[in-house]
Amino acid sequence: MRNANRQWVLERFPEGIPAETDWRLVESPVPEPGDREMLVQSLYLSVDPYMRGRISPAKNYAKGVDIGEVMTGSGVGEVVRSNHPDFEPGDIVESFQFGWQDFAILPAEGTRKVDPSLGPIHSALSYLGMPGLSAYFALLDIGQPKPGDTVAISAASGAVGQIAGQIAKIKGCRAVAIASSDEKLAWCRELGYDAGINYKTAPDLTASVAEACPNGVDVFFDNTAGPIHDAVMQNLALKARVIVCGTVALADKFGQPDIGPRSLRQILVARARVEGFLIFDFQDRYEAAREQIAAWHAEGKIRHREDIAEGLEQTPAAFLKLLRSENFGKQLVKV
Numbered sequence: 001m002r003n004a005n006r007q008w009v010l011e012r013f014p015e016g017i018p019a020e021t022d023w024r025l026v027e028s029p030v031p032e033p034g035d036r037e038m039l040v041q042s043l044y045l046s047v048d049p050y051m052r053g054r055i056s057p058a059k060n061y062a063k064g065v066d067i068g069e070v071m072t073g074s075g076v077g078e079v080v081r082s083n084h085p086d087f088e089p090g091d092i093v094e095s096f097q098f099g100w101q102d103f104a105i106l107p108a109e110g111t112r113k114v115d116p117s118l119g120p121i122h123s124a125l126s127y128l129g130m131p132g133l134s135a136y137f138a139l140l141d142i143g144q145p146k147p148g149d150t151v152a153i154s155a156a157s158g159a160v161g162q163i164a165g166q167i168a169k170i171k172g173c174r175a176v177a178i179a180s181s182d183e184k185l186a187w188c189r190e191l192g193y194d195a196g197i198n199y200k201t202a203p204d205l206t207a208s209v210a211e212a213c214p215n216g217v218d219v220f221f222d223n224t225a226g227p228i229h230d231a232v233m234q235n236l237a238l239k240a241r242v243i244v245c246g247t248v249a250l251a252d253k254f255g256q257p258d259i260g261p262r263s264l265r266q267i268l269v270a271r272a273r274v275e276g277f278l279i280f281d282f283q284d285r286y287e288a289a290r291e292q293i294a295a296w297h298a299e300g301k302i303r304h305r306e307d308i309a310e311g312l313e314q315t316p317a318a319f320l321k322l323l324r325s326e327n328f329g330k331q332l333v334k335v
């Protein structure tokens with residue numbers, strides 16, 4: 001066990017796309033758990049696009065990180081010391097409250113024991129964790145896909161997108177991937193997506209969506225906002241459902257209003273429904289969804305890909321890969 005705790009603290013609020021120098025690596029003594037708390041050693045940390053919102057003073061759905069505070073984030077780790085009767089040293093746990101550091105003090109609330117029989121422990125941060133659950137609830141509850149529907153998914157090869165595409169196929173839909181490279185689209189095809197659009201090379205994105213979705217888009221799983229959103233909104237089918245899951249394309253103008261073409265006419269004509277999605281609204285159903293995804297995975301109906309950086313010192317760089325389209329699959333850090 002290390003005898004010091006390395007921690008990434010926020011140095012400044014970035015403007016536009018963040019840089020590695022927006023955080024600073026500091027060392028402090030390994031902390032002691034208080035009453036009903038645990039000391040947990042980080043094994044894997046998750047880096048996620050939502051973290052862009054946490055390092056901005058702009059209004060958000062959750063509290064942000066202040067200058068000098070340890071960067072927030074979820075992880076999987078091993079309990080080293082426990083002052084709580086429900087946890088003991090050696091337990092593998094997952095929590096949203098790890099932060100970018102070697103050791104975290106965790107309360108029992110919000111800390112979950114990881115069941116290693118469901119998959120490798122880091123899958124608790126990918127297809128059996130927040131990304132997989134987001135794909136599941138956003139697609140099924142908000143998208144309400146029916147057999148034969150066309151489902152278009154942006155960031156289609158990413159942590160959420162790759163699972164959403166495969167669930168769309170399980171539900172008998174036609175899945176259309178939108179991603180930044182032919183390599184990522186080839187992987188989407190392997191997963192079962194029926195068609196793919198490279199949004200970086202398509203000369204006219206709206207026309208490419210029309211070509212790939214000749215009957216229009218019944219369910220739009222929007223992971224990005226920005227120009228991809230604008231192109232898909234021109235191609236909505238009657239009674240389309242638009243799931244606003246993420247806005248990663250706005251990372252360079254976070255906190256500013258999202259000004260672009262307005263789609264109100266398209267929404268009216270298609271009588272479409274546009275709905276924001278937030279995973280935390282589905283907490284009481286996490287366990288049932290996790291079991292379903294694990295079962296699909298065991299049956300070979302769901303595959304996944306992870307992109308694992310090595311070492312805590314790589315954490316800011318791993319996060320920045322998400323905002324540059326450089327990750328290929330769920331981005332994790334092996335501490």
Ligand SMILES: NC(=O)c1ccc[n+]([C@@H]2O[C@H](COP(=O)([O-])OP(=O)(O)OC[C@H]3O[C@@H](n4cnc5c(N)ncnc54)[C@H](OP(=O)(O)O)[C@@H]3O)[C@@H](O)[C@H]2O)c1
Pocket residue numbers: 048049050130131134154155156157158159160161178179180181184223224226228244245246247248249250277278279280322323324325326327328329330331
């Ligand atoms: N609302 C919720 O509760 C919730 C929960 C989980 C995730 N999300 C959101 O879902 C989205 C996907 O998250 P994830 O964890 O699965 O990440 P991810 O897709 O694994 O990684 C982010 C991806 O975003 C794409 N991207 C980055 N910059 C872009 C840009 N300027 N324009 C278009 N695409 C860009 C890249 O894919 P390409 O290579 O294809 O460009 C990149 O690989 C994010 O927006 C995230 O915030 C929301």
